Amino acid sequence: MKYLITCVFMFWIVSLLSQNKEVLYGLEETPQAMLLNPGSRISYEYHFGVPLLSHIHVNVGSSGVSVYDIFQESSLDINTRISNKIFELENKDFFTATQQLEILNVGWKNKKDYYFSGGIYQEFDFVLYFPKDLAILAWEGNANYIGKEFDLGEINASGDLLTVYHFGVNKKINKKITVGARTKLYSSMLSFSSTSNSGTFVTIPSESGDNIYEHIVSNATINLNTSGITSLSDLDTKNQVINKLLGRSFFGGNLGIGVDLGTTYEINEKWTASASILDLGAIFHKKNIESYQVSGEYNLDGIELLFPPLGNGDSSLPYYEDLIDDIGTAFTLDTIYNSYIQMRPIKMYASVKYNFGQAIGGDKTCNCLKMGENQKYNQSIGFQYFSIIRPKGPQIAATLFYNHRFSDYFSVKATYSVDSYSYSNIGLGLITNIKMVNFYIVADNLQWYSNLAKAKSISLQFGFNIIIDKNE
Amino acid sequence: MKKKSHLLFLFTAVILLFTACVKDTDFNQSDDILITPAVVLDFLFFNLSSENFTNIGVNNLVVSDTTFFDLLIEDFTIDNLKKADFYFKNTNSFSIQLSTQYQFLDENNDVYYEILIPVNSGSISNPVITEHIEIIEEGNIVNLTKADKVVVNVIAPSSLDNLDGMLNLQSKTIYYLSLE
Numbered sequence: 001m002k003y004l005i006t007c008v009f010m011f012w013i014v015s016l017l018s019q020n021k022e023v024l025y026g027l028e029e030t031p032q033a034m035l036l037n038p039g040s041r042i043s044y045e046y047h048f049g050v051p052l053l054s055h056i057h058v059n060v061g062s063s064g065v066s067v068y069d070i071f072q073e074s075s076l077d078i079n080t081r082i083s084n085k086i087f088e089l090e091n092k093d094f095f096t097a098t099q100q101l102e103i104l105n106v107g108w109k110n111k112k113d114y115y116f117s118g119g120i121y122q123e124f125d126f127v128l129y130f131p132k133d134l135a136i137l138a139w140e141g142n143a144n145y146i147g148k149e150f151d152l153g154e155i156n157a158s159g160d161l162l163t164v165y166h167f168g169v170n171k172k173i174n175k176k177i178t179v180g181a182r183t184k185l186y187s188s189m190l191s192f193s194s195t196s197n198s199g200t201f202v203t204i205p206s207e208s209g210d211n212i213y214e215h216i217v218s219n220a221t222i223n224l225n226t227s228g229i230t231s232l233s234d235l236d237t238k239n240q241v242i243n244k245l246l247g248r249s250f251f252g253g254n255l256g257i258g259v260d261l262g263t264t265y266e267i268n269e270k271w272t273a274s275a276s277i278l279d280l281g282a283i284f285h286k287k288n289i290e291s292y293q294v295s296g297e298y299n300l301d302g303i304e305l306l307f308p309p310l311g312n313g314d315s316s317l318p319y320y321e322d323l324i325d326d327i328g329t330a331f332t333l334d335t336i337y338n339s340y341i342q343m344r345p346i347k348m349y350a351s352v353k354y355n356f357g358q359a360i361g362g363d364k365t366c367n368c369l370k371m372g373e374n375q376k377y378n379q380s381i382g383f384q385y386f387s388i389i390r391p392k393g394p395q396i397a398a399t400l401f402y403n404h405r406f407s408d409y410f411s412v413k414a415t416y417s418v419d420s421y422s423y424s425n426i427g428l429g430l431i432t433n434i435k436m437v438n439f440y441i442v443a444d445n446l447q448w449y450s451n452l453a454k455a456k457s458i459s460l461q462f463g464f465n466i467i468i469d470k471n472e
Numbered sequence: 473m474k475k476k477s478h479l480l481f482l483f484t485a486v487i488l489l490f491t492a493c494v495k496d497t498d499f500n501q502s503d504d505i506l507i508t509p510a511v512v513l514d515f516l517f518f519n520l521s522s523e524n525f526t527n528i529g530v531n532n533l534v535v536s537d538t539t540f541f542d543l544l545i546e547d548f549t550i551d552n553l554k555k556a557d558f559y560f561k562n563t564n565s566f567s568i569q570l571s572t573q574y575q576f577l578d579e580n581n582d583v584y585y586e587i588l589i590p591v592n593s594g595s596i597s598n599p600v601i602t603e604h605i606e607i608i609e610e611g612n613i614v615n616l617t618k619a620d621k622v623v624v625n626v627i628a629p630s631s632l633d634n635l636d637g638m639l640n641l642q643s644k645t646i647y648y649l650s651l652e
Contacts, residue, residue, distance in 0.1 A: 071497040078501040079508075141509030143646050203512065211517040212561065212644045302514030302643070305537040305624055309527040316538035410482065430482050441486055449492040458492075 020386045021057075022399040023415050023429040023442035024461060025349050026274065030431060030440045031107055031465050034117055036349060037276035038168045038180030039262030042107075042115045044469040047438075049105030049119065054463040057100040061457030063420045064093035064130065068453040086135050091154045092392060094420075097126040102463065117182075118167035122249065125345065126159040127390055142203045146213070149200040152220055156391050158193035160342075162186050162283070163249040168260065178264040186256035188283050189248040191342060192226045195391040199297075206301060215300040220331070222294045225340055227254050227285040256283030258344055272380075273352045279344040286339040296331035346389040353382025353403070360405075378405040384415075395420045399427075409433045415444065421457035438465040507651040515558065515643040516624065522566075522632040531631045540621045544576070550617045555648035558606040562591040565599040566637030571627040576619030584615040596636055 025036045031047040032055050033040050049055065065085050070078065100123045107117030131154035136145070168182030199220030206214050228248060235241050258281020264274040303319045310316065357379030384399040397419035405411045415427035427444030441462040448455035516539070525532045543549060564570060569592060576585040587606050594600030608616055626639065 067494070068497060071499055071501055073496050073498050078504050079506055082505065137509075139507055139509060141511040141649070143510035143512040146512075206642075210642075211514045212559070212642045213512065213514050215514065300514065301517070303516050303539050303541075305516055305518040305539065307518065307520060307524045307535045307537045307626075309524075318540070320540040320542060430486070432482055451495050452492050453494045453497045 020388070020397045020417070020419060021442075021459070021461065022384055022386060022397060022401070022417050023413055023427040023444060023459070024440075025384060025386075026351055026353070026382075026401070026403070027411075027413060027429055027431060027440065027442070029411055029433060030438060030463070031105060031117065031467070032102070032440070032463060034107070034168065034170065034180070035166075035182075035260075036278070037262035037264070037274055038170060038182040038260045039178050039264050039276065040170070040180070040274065041172070041178050041264050042109070042170055044467045045109050046468040047105070047107045047117070048466040049102055050464040050466070051104055052101065054105045054465055055100060055102035055121065055461065056463060057098070057459075057461040059099065059457070059459060060095070060097040061421050062093070062095050063456065064089040066454050066456045068451070071453065083139065086132070086139055089130050089132060089135075091130060091132040091151070093130040093132075094390070094392075094395075095126075095128045095130070097124065099124040105465070113172065115170040115180075116168070117170070118165075120163060120165050122161075122163050124159070124161050127157065127345075129154065129156040129392055131155055137201070142201075142215075146203050146205065149202045152199035152201060152217075152222065153197045155197045155222060156195050158195055158391065159191070160188060160283075161190040161245075162188045162253070166260075176266045180260075180262050182260040184258040184260065184279070184281060185251075186258060186281070186283050186344070187249055187251050188227065188254040188256065188285065189245045190228045190232075191254070191283065191285060192224065192229060193342060193391075194222070194224045197222045208301070210304065211301040213301065217296070217298045217331075220294070220296055223291065224293075225285070225291040225342075226289070228288045230290040231288045254283055254285045254287055256342075256344070257281050262349075270355050270377075271352065272355065272382075273350075275350040276348070278347040278349075280346055281344050283342045283344065284339065285342060289337055289339060291336040291338070291340065293334045293336060294331055295334075298327055298330040300327075343389075348387045349384065351382055351384040351401075353380045353401075355380045357404075379403065386419075397425075413442075417444065419457075421445075425457070427459070433467065436466050436468055438467045439463075505652075507649075509649050509651075511647045511649065513645055513647070515645045516622070516641065517643065518624075518639075518641050520626055520639040520641075522635050522637065524626075525628065525632045530633060533628045533631065534625055536623060536625045538621055538623045542620050544617050545620045549647075552649045552651050553613055553617060553647055554610055554650045555613060556608045556616060557646040557648075558587065558604075558608070559644050559646075560587075560589055560604045560606070561642045562589065562602045562604075563599045563640040563642075564591050564594045564602065564637070565596050566628075566632065566635055566639060567593055567595055568628060568630060568632070568635065569593045570629075570639060571625075572639075572641065573623075573625040573627065575623040575625070576616060577621050577623060578618050579620055584619045585612065591639065594637070599638075599640075 021036055024032060027033045028040050069085055070081055100121055102121040105119035107115060109115045133150040133154055137150050165185040166182050168180060170180035172178040200218045203213050203215050206212060232241055258279050260278045262276030266272050303323060355377040357377045360378050380403045382401055384401060386397040387394040397417050399415050399417040401413060401415045403413045409432055411431045413429040417425040419425055425444050426446045428446055429442035431440045444459040445455045445457060524535050572589045572591055574587040575583050577583055589604040591602045592600045
């Protein structure tokens with residue numbers, strides 16, 4: 001068990017962050033901004049992401065605990081710290097992990113000024129809600145919790161490994177409005193979810209008076225949907241597993257469809273608003289499905305001895321065997337092979353920004369800092385909203401940002417976010433365009449970079465693109 | 473010059489981002505993580521009348537019953553059980569003192585642990601409760617986890633043939649586990 005706890009936290013160290021890409025959103029100098037808002041403004045003619053290097057993004061985050069909280073150098077015993085955290089966390093706290101690797105990303109503008117873009121990326125997404133009651137039960141047992149109902153419905157987790165093929169179109173339809181849409185084809189390699197669970201476990205003083213307690217499991221229903229997992233267990237070698245997953249990544253898995261929509265609205269010269277909705281879609285799991293459902297209820301009050309008059313050689317009654325059989329009968333395990341639909345976690349972004357500073361582009365005197373077709377000023381401040389729909393409701397973040405284009409080849413975006421992980425998330429994005437090579441790196445929770453262990457979430461994304469602008 | 477300073481800033485920032493560190497932590501503490509739940513479970517219960525004695529024979533002084541209790545010899549229990557507290561609550565309305573005996577036996581019927589509880593006499597109108605707590609600490613717990621069955625003997629000092637009454641037992645066990 002301790003190795004499990006350690007592994008979880010070590011993984012945390014190397015890859016902490018959240019789903020929100022608050023720094024990358026609105027960074028119109030990078031093509032990856034189109035994946036967060038297909039209706040973002042585009043000022044170049046072509047782009048090519050460097051294969052496998054155009055967008056790298058790995059994350060794990062927790063809404064309630066940091067590595068430092070558990071493993072800090074302290075005179076306080078580590079078990080006491082874990083215990084304190086178990087009671088401090090709520091069942092709404094969660095652990096998430098998201099990883100993306102862009103394999104291909106290309107885009108071009110046609111003669112009618114439609115900008116087409118498409119590509120492939122691989123994504124892993126995982127969320128686990130903290131099952132507080134079960135954690136208390138496992139950590140402390142039930143002896144000191146007579147009468148407390150432990151909620152089995154707190155079991156709530158899901159994970160997906162998939163490849164996404166996407167193709168989008170972007171068009172500035174008039175001076176003020178740019179719109180965009182992106183269709184997505186999901187090819188799921190692995191998936192599991194356990195989100196619709198219910199039931200309670202409680203130990204109470206016996207109401208029947210037969211024994212001291214009654215241990216009652218009521219209305220228990222635990223579901224686990226899996227696709228693509230059990231078939232891997234038949235494979236013998238690691239290579240076979242990898243080959244199987246690669247095959248699924250190229251349309252061989254369970255398929256799904258989705259769409260991203262977005263727009264940018266230039267309210268006036270000073271103000272710009274934008275919004276997008278991503279992953280509006282679902283995966284239809286039809287192949288390699290194995291779902292399990294355990295349901296039932298039981299009231300345990302020990303073993304009642306009957307003292308039957310037995311003769312020599314007679315066996316005693318099978319009390320224990322009967323008890324085990326009764327429990328087995330009370331809880332039915334069904335294995336289900338029915339197809340099921342899994343909604344993708346919908347993400348939403350919205351922003352409004354105020355442009356100011358040195359005039360660039362348009363009819364102003366200086367146009368030496370062209371960063372976008374309609375960018376009038378080299379600085380902006382604004383507000384962003386982000387939400388992602390998770391099994392227990394949306395996780396929301398609000399961001400204040402400042403964007404400064406220092407030169408043709410160097411821009412900076414700084415953010416301050418309030419999210420589910422912290423109330424003081426400071427982010428920074430750096431973008432360079434040297435010749436045709438575009439490089440960006442964005443990170444958040446910078447205040448913890450001197451000691452990552454104290455961060456509950458950290459984001460680090462970077463990538464290389466080739467951007468061609470005929471006007472330059 | 474300006475371009476160079478921007479690139480220097482970028483280079484420095486990237487280096488800083490990739491050299492973020494983890495400090496003031498000690499992951500060797502993971503060796504000290506110990507999960508120590510205390511799990512309470514009902515154990516045995518019964519209601520015994522004089523007929524349980526007389527059904528075996530006139531003047532019979534002992535009744536016995538046996539149950540397997542494989543929970544004690546599960547690998548999980550053997551590896552992690554550090555202590556067990558047994559609590560027995562006897563309610564006796566017989567007018568004579570009884571004794572209850574709990575023998576923990578392995579598959580060869582060798583006794584590995586035994587509990588003997590004298591039960592005070594009572595009356596129909598005034599049943600008497602006799603409680604007993606048996607704490608089995610680390611030194612003896614290994615004996616408990618070798619036993620896969622429990623034999624319960626109720627022993628009367630004299631015949632119950634003409635006695636009314638009832639012996640009621642309720643019991644529970646608190647298992648103290650230690651998971652590394």
